[in-house]
Every structure is written in C-alpha cells, then in structure tokens.
Amino acid sequence: xxxxxxxxxxxxxxxxxxxxxxxxxxxxxxxxxxxxxxxxxxxxxxxxxxxxxxxxxxxxxxxxxxxxxxxxxxxxxxxxxxxxxxxxxxxxxxxxxxxxxxxxxxxxxxxxxxxxxxxxxxxxxxxx
Amino acid sequence: xxxxxxxxxxxxxxxxxxxxxxxxxxxxxxxxxxxxxxxxxxxxxxxxxxxxxxxxxxxxxxxxxxxxxxxxxxxxxxxxxxxxxxxxxxxxxxxxxxxxxxxxxxxxxxxxxxxxxxxxxxxxxxxxxxxxxxxxxxxxxxxxxxxxxxxxx
Numbered sequence: 001x002x003x004x005x006x007x008x009x010x011x012x013x014x015x016x017x018x019x020x021x022x023x024x025x026x027x028x029x030x031x032x033x034x035x036x037x038x039x040x041x042x043x044x045x046x047x048x049x050x051x052x053x054x055x056x057x058x059x060x061x062x063x064x065x066x067x068x069x070x071x072x073x074x075x076x077x078x079x080x081x082x083x084x085x086x087x088x089x090x091x092x093x094x095x096x097x098x099x100x101x102x103x104x105x106x107x108x109x110x111x112x113x114x115x116x117x118x119x120x121x122x123x124x125x126x127x128x
Numbered sequence: 129x130x131x132x133x134x135x136x137x138x139x140x141x142x143x144x145x146x147x148x149x150x151x152x153x154x155x156x157x158x159x160x161x162x163x164x165x166x167x168x169x170x171x172x173x174x175x176x177x178x179x180x181x182x183x184x185x186x187x188x189x190x191x192x193x194x195x196x197x198x199x200x201x202x203x204x205x206x207x208x209x210x211x212x213x214x215x216x217x218x219x220x221x222x223x224x225x226x227x228x229x230x231x232x233x234x235x236x237x238x239x240x241x242x243x244x245x246x247x248x249x250x251x252x253x254x255x256x257x258x259x260x261x262x263x264x265x266x267x268x269x270x271x272x273x274x275x276x277x278x279x280x281x
Contacts (some may be wrong), residue, residue, distance in 0.1 A: 019182050019234040023227050030223025033255065034216050037262055041212045042269045054272060 084120045091117045137207045149257065153202055153214070156221055156250070160199025167192040182231040195224040211265045215258045222254030 166173045173192075180188040198220030205214025229247035232240040 019230055022230045023183055023187065026223055026226040026230065030219050030226070033219035033222075033258060037212065037215045037219060037258070041215060041262060041265050044208070044210045044212060 080122070084122055087120045088117070137209070150206055153206060153218070153257070156254070157199040157202030157206075157217065160195045160197075160202070160221060160224065162199075164192055164196025164199065167196075178231040178235045179227065182234040183227075187227075191224060191227055194220055198224060211261055215261045215265070218254045218258035218261065222251045222258065225254065226251040 163173055163176075167176055176188040176192050179191050198217045201213050201217030202221065204210065205212070205217055225247045229244045229251065232247065233244045236243070
C-alpha cells in the first residue's frame with residue numbers, strides 16, 4: 001500500500017522520477033537486508049567459538065564416561081581382590097587359630113598351597 | 129594463501145548437499161566480478177550503461193562497485209565458508225539486479241521486458257536464498273546454543 005501510494009502518483013508525473021524512486025526503494029530494501037543480516041547472524045568468530053565449545057564439551061563428556069568406566073573397573077577389581085584376601089584369611093585363621101599376619105597375595109597363596117589349603121578360583125589357573 | 133586449500137574448499141562446495149544452488153551462486157557471483165572487471169577496463173558495459181542513462185553516472189559507478197563486491201563476497205562466503213558474508217552478498221546481488229531491471233525497464237520499455245523479467249527473477253531468487261540461508265544459520269545457532277546448554281555433565 002505504502003509503495004503503491006508512492007509509486008502511482010510518480011508514475012503519472014514522469015518516468016525519470018519513478019525510476020529514481022524505485023532505485024532508492026530497492027537500494028534501501030537491500031541495505032535493510034544487509035544490515036539485518038549483519039545484526040542478526042552470528043559472526044564467523046562466534047560461530048567458530050560455539051563449534052569449539054561444543055567440541056570441548058563432547059571431549060569432556062567422553063573423558064567423563066571413560067573415567068567413570070575406569071572407576072567402575074577399579075572398584076570391581078578391588079572387590080575381587082578383597083574377596084580373594086578374605087577367602088585366604090578365613091582359611092589361615094582356621095589353621096593358625098585366629099592368628100593372621102600381613103603378607104602379599106602371592107605369599108598367602110603359596111603358603112595356602114603348602115598347608116593344603118583350597119585355592120581361590122582366581123589362583124587355580126597356574127597360581128603358586 | 130596456498131592454492132590447494134582453496135581448491136579443496138571449492139571441491140567441497142561443489143560436492144555438498146546444496147551443490148546446484150552453490151554452483152548457481154558462484155555463477156551469479158562470477159557475473160558480478162566480470163562486470164566489475166569489464167567496467168574497470170572499458171568504463172562501459174551494457175548493464176551500467178542502462179543505469180547511467182536512466183539514473184546517472186554516479187549511481188552507475190556505485191552500482192558497478194556494489195555488484196563487483198557482491199560477486200567477490202559470494203565467492204568468499206561460499207569458499208571460506210562464511211554464511212554471514214554469503215547472505216550479505218546475496219542481498220547485494222539481489223539489489224544490484226533489481227536496480228538493473230528498473231534501469232533497463234526505464235530505458236528500453238517493452239523491448240527490455242524479457243531482460244527485466246530475468247533480472248527480477250534473479251533478484252527474487254537471490255533474496256529468497258538470502259532469507260533461507262539467514263534462517264538456517266539462525267536455526268543452527270539456536271540449536272547449537274541449546275545443545276551446549278543441555279549437554280550432559
């Protein structure tokens with residue numbers, strides 16, 4: 001409506017004025033589009049920063065998952081070793097009448113063999 | 129800047145999902161660049177002559193510079209890649225072709241109607257493409273921000 005109200009009277013008065021007005025209108029439209037683009041669109045640098053932040057976030061999440069898995073593995077291994085130590089400690093307590101001593105896993109399993117103790121299932125495949 | 133990264137980017141631009149649109153954009157951008165070069169060498173071209181007659185020499189000069197810059201920015205925006213510059217260039221190219229259509233229409237009247245129609249179509253295509261790229265970039269930006277905020281800790 002605004003455009004037609006501007007253009008139609010000009011069209012009646014002369015083509016050169018109309019041409020100039022149209023050029024100004026189109027040029028203004030293009031300028032508005034350019035300015036709106038520059039204002040609304042993220043700059044390449046900020047877009048790149050967002051991409052880098054996302055990459056860092058994904059790496060952090062991956063590391064987090066890896067650490068959680070490693071922690072779970074370590075906890076499972078610790079539990080297995082505790083069970084093994086409890087297994088031999090219980091037998092040693094039976095043999096020694098309750099007297100236990102600190103010893104390495106290897107020496108415990110060796111002593112267990114010498115005293116005819118049962119081996120823990122983890123030590124059965126070639127354990128000493 | 130070494131040439132091989134540019135060739136690599138050009139290859140990716142021409143092989144991507146919007147390959148045909150990108151080729152068309154590059155072609156339109158090349159037209160702007162060539163028009164600018166022709167104007168620098170000869171001081172005249174069919175396009176700028178029509179604007180010169182219809183509006184004036186100063187506007188024709190500004191139009192040539194704008195058209196050339198828009199052509200360069202299209203190539204820059206597509207090959208860098210920079211959607212921001214690409215969109216700005218598309219607005220510029222659309223404006224240039226619209227002014228050219230008005231000038232041709234004013235000078236040649238009905239005899240230039242086919243050129244006017246073609247140039248107007250080019251304007252519409254450039255501005256529609258600019259709007260689509262703008263919205264896509266904004267959407268991508270919003271999604272990226274949402275993903276960054278909602279990422280698991």
